[in-house]
Amino acid sequence: MASFTLKIDNKSNSSLNLLDYWARIKGTEGKKYITKLVTSDVKKPTVPANNSTYLTFYAQVDKSATISTLSIDFLKWDFSRPNYESVVGNLKPGNNGTITLGQTQNSRLNQNLLGISLKKYTMYEDSKYAYVNMELNITNSSSLLLKLDDLQYQVTTNSKQILSGTAGYKDLSLKAFETKPVTVGVAIPRDKWDNNMTLQVLGSEGGESNILLPLANIVLTKLKSTAALPVNKPNTLNINGNSLTIEAGESTVSELEGKTEMTSTVTIVNNEPNAITLPSLSFYVKTKEGLLYPLQIEKTEDVTFLPKMKQELKLIGQIPNKQVLGTSQLVYFLKNEETNIKSFLGNFAIKLSNGDQEENTSNASKEKIYNGLKIEQLSIQRTPNNLNDLIVAEFKVTNTSKVAKPILNIEGNFVLDKVQLKENSKIKSLDSTLVLAPGQSYRFIAFTTIPYTQVVKNYGFKMTEVTADSKKNSIHTFSVDNIYNARLLAENEEYQIETVGKRGSVKFLNSSLYESSSTNLVYAELEYVNNEQRANAVTSLNGYLRNKKGDIIDLKFESYEHPILPSDQLIMATYATLPRNFSMEGLEIFFGEAVTVAEGITAAVSPVYTDNVKLTAEPKNNFVSIPIQQYQLSIRDIGAYIMSSDSFAADTIELQFEYDLLLNEGAPNYTTDHTILVEFDDMSNPRFKFSQEFKLGELESKDDNLVLGKGLDKTFRYKNNSIGSKQFGTFQLNIYDVYKGHKKLIARRTLDMGTINK
Structure with a gap:
């Protein structure tokens, strides 16, 4: 255009x-x-x-x-x-229609004249994306109010690919002849990166067609990552038209029960003449590999920043270990609550306080060269298994010689606090390998069970090879200083399944809480990708849920019966049904590749866990594009009317609405289906409350389903002989996501009886 x-x-x-x-x-x-x-x-x-x-x-x-x-x-x-x-x-144009950093483009949007310039940017990179946050100055050069929500942003590459930008403001306007800085964020995939990308500012021409016209083309030349600011050096930024100054303080680290927790502080100053509430900021520790470990803001409820006053926020979160901080940064984002998209704002260096500086640590013996084979202990975990605990040690064997080698016949015993268990541990190979070619590897696990009440400080495994003539050759005793239940998974990290023939990756997406009258249900979604070169069955996972008290409940993973193609995606559902009095504080979700080690005993190989378990989310206050799994549901033209079933006495409420149910473009398959519940609640006394549950995406329209399409009608009724004796004014319409008899409120509106609510 x-x-x-x-x-x-x-x-x-x-x-x-x-x-x-x-x-x-x-x-x-x-x-x-x-x-x-x-x-x-x-x-x-x-x-x-x-x-x-x-x-x-x-x-x-x-x-x-x-x-x-x-x-x-x-x-x-x-x-x-x-x-x-x-x-x-x-x-002819006086220039090529583009500007660069520091230059201004004068444009016209409907009746407004405006000037647009790029003031500065910040950027950081990981293995998949470059995250760019740009600060623009926008000037309203006319006498009419300019609504900035009418603007849209996108980045285009030399190959004409388009990437959507996210504005760092909402409901922001410019008065006559006013200038304000605004921020725009964009995530650029590494495979689409080039050195001459363009930020396009677009505006609607105002007609029914809603055509977007270009207002400014800003060339983004030779973008590079932003250097981290040192501790106690302030950074001024603009969020939703408000100027804030933020600086980071020193950090401390504590270790307890095999976990490492970091505590840090940031100080924020409100530069505006009026008080503002805490914007939706997210803080992370970013490693040199680009992995993000979330830091939670302590006490975020009703945080208000008074004008010109400093206010300190305390940040707390788990990190893999203390040593990783030597090459990490503290990064922060602005989160769009409607789209859930985060825009990068800035980064600080991490400095530990004097009493908490990094110390050199030494690992116990974890590898051995044996007959041209390198044997590495990858992990050792103690995980719950009903009334016992399962100790699982995982090993990797690599052929470092120049000739093929046979697979080792291994046996061994676990060593607990330097005492060797009498019973031989069980051995199970994870890879279907018969002969090791030079450079090739295979993995196996050794496992045993112990009472869950058994206290152990030091763990080891004494490994022996049984030769063809039944001789036993001692290989090595592998030991660790600290056992861990699982490895902490970064928010943007994928769990890798390395078993040959089952290779795949799993990413933790989200979690939520569903409720019923008697129990709660914690639900989570994982994105599974098949990394094999042929269609393959989904690799089974095993895991559990644990709270701060150490209470454990097994997770159930929904199965998927169909093979999926190479590089194809699947959204896996997992859940745990909990008693109502189960503590939700400090929830963590553990999972890993499931391996059946004996009848009735399943272990998770190389398990990981996430503490990024967020169960509460505010329901939408509108019915436009409600996300439910692979669908977008919109409801409008809602009417609730008093009727009579016998043409004499009013005894029925009829609820009718028009809906769109659309399938998201490129949506992956899901391992389970959800339904929705549409609920009428007049919120008065005596209370009239009724509902109807609907399946989604069915091919044939029925009373209990919603089919794919636009502008479709749905009606259902509720009969009660007391309806005629009651005065109705307004009612609340609630939309619930329903799963296994539990529900979660996802949208609600207050509406008027007896009329069409758009």
């Missing part, structure tokens, strides 16, 4: 009739494009004497066209000519 804004100066003493003129956008070799006038200019009949006006024309042009190859003919209708028009003049 290309647009030209023309300024017409009428320097005569009589008005200029604009109906006599038109314009046409042209390309190379005289190619003409169908040209239109923006809606706000269509009804401009004249230019008054000794006055001026603006007209904005636009056209859809070839993808290969650039501003420098376009021009616009200004035409006058001339009925003496064969084509009834004459060219008054041809105008």
Whole structure:
């Protein structure tokens, strides 16, 4: 889409009739494009004497066209000519239509003149994305109010790929001749990165077609990662039109029960003349590999920043270990609560307080070279298994020689606090390998059970090879200083399943709480990707839920019976049903590749856990694009009416609505289906409350389902003989997500009885 804004100066003493003129956008070799006038200019009949006006024309042009190859003919209708028009003049842009950092582009949006410039940017990278946050200055150069929510942002690459940008503001306007800084964030995939990307600022032309016109093209040349600010050095930024200054303090680290917790502080100053509430900020420890470990803000309820006053926020979160902080940063984002998209704001260096500096640590013996084979202890975990605990040690064997080697016949015993258990541990190979070629590896586990009440400080495993002639050769005693139940999973990290023939990756997506009258249900979704080179069955997972008190409840993973293609995705559901009095404080979800080690005993190989378990979320206050699994549901034109089932006494409420149910583009399959519950609640006394549950995405429309499509009608009724004796005014319509007899409120609205609520 290309647009030209023309300024017409009428320097005569009589008005200029604009109906006599038109314009046409042209390309190379005289190619003409169908040209239109923006809606706000269509009804401009004249230019008054000794006055001026603006007209904005636009056209859809070839993808290969650039501003420098376009021009616009200004035409006058001339009925003496064969084509009834004459060219008054041809105008070409004064530049190539782009600006760079620090330059200003003057544009017009409907009746507003505005100036747009890129002031500065911040950026950080991980293995998959570059996260860029840009601060723009936008000036309203007219006398009318300018609503910035009418603007949209996108980044385009040289290959014409488009990446959506996220504005760091909501419901923000500019008064006449006012300038405000605003932020725009975008995540750029590494495979789409180039050194000449462009930030495009777009605005709606105001008509029914809602066409977006380009207002500014800002070239982003040679972007590079932002250096971390040192501790106690302030950074000033703008969030939703408000100026804030933020600085980081020193951090401390504590270790307890095999976990490492970091505590840090940030100080925020409100630079505005009025008080503001805490914006939706997210803080993380970012490692040099780009992994993000969340830090929670302590006591976020009703945090208000008074003008010019410093306020300290305490940040707490788990990290893999203390040593990782030497090459990590403290990064922070602004989260859009509606879209759940985070925009990068800035980064600080991490400095430990003097009494908590990093110390050198030494690991116990974890590897051994044996007959040309390198044997590594990958992990050792103690995990719950009913009334016993399961000790599982995982090993990797790599052929470091130049000739093929047979698979070792291994046996061994666990050593607890330097006491060797009498019973041989069980051994199970994880990979289907018969012979090891040079450089090839395979994995196996050794496991045993002990009472869950058994206290152990030091763990080891004495490994022996049983040769073909039944001789036993001692290989090594592997030991660790500290056992761990599982490895902490970063928020943006994928758990890798390495078993040959079952390879895949699993990413923790989200969690939520569903409720019933007798129990609660914790639900989580995981994204599974098949990393094998052929269609394959989904690798089974095993896991459990644990709270701060150490109470444990097993997770159930929904099965999926169909093979999935290479690199294909599947959303896996897992859940745990909990007693109502089960403590929700400090919840952690543990999971790993499931391996059946004996009848009735399943272990999780190389388990991981996340403490990023968030169960509460505010329901939407509208019914537009409600997300439910792979669908988007919109409900409108809602009416609730008093009726009579016998044409005599009022005893029925009929609820009717129109809906759209759309399938998300490229949506993966899910291992389970959810339903929705539409509930009428008049919120008064005596209370009338009724509901209807609906399946989603069915092929044939029935009373108990919603089918894919737009503008579809649905009606259901509730009968109660007391309805006629009650006065109804307003009611609340609730939409619940329902799973296994439990429900979660996802949207609600207060509506009027007896009328259509849009």
